[in-house]
Amino acid sequence: MMIFFHASATVRYVNVNNPGPAWPYTSWVTAATNIQDAVDAANPGDQIWVTNGVYQTGGRTVNGDSLTNRVAVTKAVTVQSVNGPTVTTIQGYQIPGTITGDGAVRCVYLTNSALLSGFTLTNGATSGAAAGDPKLEQVGGGAYCNSASSVVSNCVLVGNAAYTWGGGAIYGLLKNSVIRGNAAASGGGTYLCKLYNCIVVSNMAASSGGGATRGTLNNCTIIGNSASTYGGGVDGSSDGVLNNCIVFFNNAPANANYFRGSFNAYGSVNYCCTIPFSTNGIDNITNDPTFVNAAAGDYHLQSNSPCINAGNNAYVSGTNDLDGNPRIKGGTVDAGAYEYQTPTSVISYAWLQQYGLPTDGTADYTDSDGDGMNNWQEWRTGTNPTNASSVLKMASATLTNNLPGLVVTWQSVSGINYFLQSSTNLTAQPAFSTIQSNIAGQAGTTSYTDTTATTGGPYFYRVGVQ
DSSP states (O other), X not given: OOOOOOOXXXXXXXXXXXXXXXXXXXXXXXXXXXXXXXXXXXXXXXXXXXOSEEEOSOOBOOTTOSOEEEEEEOSSOEEEESSOTTTEXXXXXXXXXXXXXXXXXXXXXXXXXXXXXXXXXXXXXXXXXXXXXXXXXXXXXXXXXXXXXXXXXXOEEESOBOSSBOSXXXXXXXXXXXXXXXXXXXXXXXXXXXXXXXXXXXXXXXXXXXXXXXXEEESOEEESOEESSBOXXXXXXXXXXXXXXXXXXXXXXBOSSBOHHHHHHTOEEESOEESSOOSSSSSOBOSOOOEEEGGGTEEEEOTTOTTTTOSOGGGOOSXXXXXXXXSOXXXXXXXXXXXXXXXXXXXXXXXXXXXXXXXXXXXXXXXXXXXXXXXXXHHHHTOXXXXXXXXXXXXXXXXXXXXXXXXXXXXXXXXXXXXEEEESXXXXXXXXXXXXXXXXXXXXXXXXXXXXXXXXXXXXXXXXXX
16 A cells, blocks of 8 residues: 655644654654644645554543544544554554444544545444434444545545444545455445445355445455345445446355345446446456466466456546555456556457467457458447447438437447437538547447538548447
């Protein structure tokens, strides 16, 4: 994991072993010994640097709730470790013999626009049952984030628990982090969070959503989570979305990897590696992701993994993967949290393997079926590289009386978006201009009515893939 520092109005310092802390903690000599003191002294926009140690003292309640937070970041500040999560820990408190109850301490509360970076959050917990809907003190054992503008980055959330939702975290934006071994009634790892480049592994839910419940997960690896009812990996509920993710080897009595019913009704699964095959979304694969050593917790991709080049660049956030390496290699992002750094082909490996084509790059620009399109073009257009009749080409243009103009038709496939361009003068520069984009492809052929084509012409058309 990489740790980044950003300029801010004032830097305040924290060192758990400092013998002479002195307000306002603006040097290492006067550093606070617990993070909360530095937060209390800070102003919005300040940065708080925290050096190595286990921070298990201090804390605050917020918003009138009874649960103590080991660190309550109630201002829009950055709290950042100097040397990363392997040596810097914020530790909550779980009552011996149980994971929730009166006296529990959550690890972190983050207000809007606050950033926490480079920590291990562990042993956080919430209170038990209370009347009415779940309260603040019942959710988010590791981190309670006030909104998606509350950011947890480059962190490890491990061994936290919540009575109701979000054992690891709730409501926030988590980036380049590991969420491991947390527990809750629903959303053992996270609940209603946005996740980018995260590993979600070995979390547990007493009901549904062992790894995550609701929220949007992009380029995440969701492995080995479990739930007692359904959605061992992910419970999509009313608004779950998966993009560029690997969701495999999770466990539940029903819908082991993801809660299919909710996804089919509301959310979507796109460019993901999971089983069963999701029909509510596009370009998903069911191949084994082929990790380096899943049994040992190494979820990097092997050189023949079908997840290489299997994602969509539109869902990428940031320039680095979980290791801090370039997020896109070979032109197209991989599925999962780690990017394979030395791909030999620029085409999706799963697509090449489907048609028995080599993944070493030798077939990328050859025309396997002699239809005038090379394999890279066939991949981009969703056509079959072993069938010469499967090709992107214009079919016809016919007059229509329903709306004045021409109906333009081309061979197409479902799941591909097209743009259509026209010209009346091929000698002009540029000759073509786009008349419609994001045209959803249909199986067989797709048509579009050009209502500007109302004179004698001539009219020229060309179609392309978005």
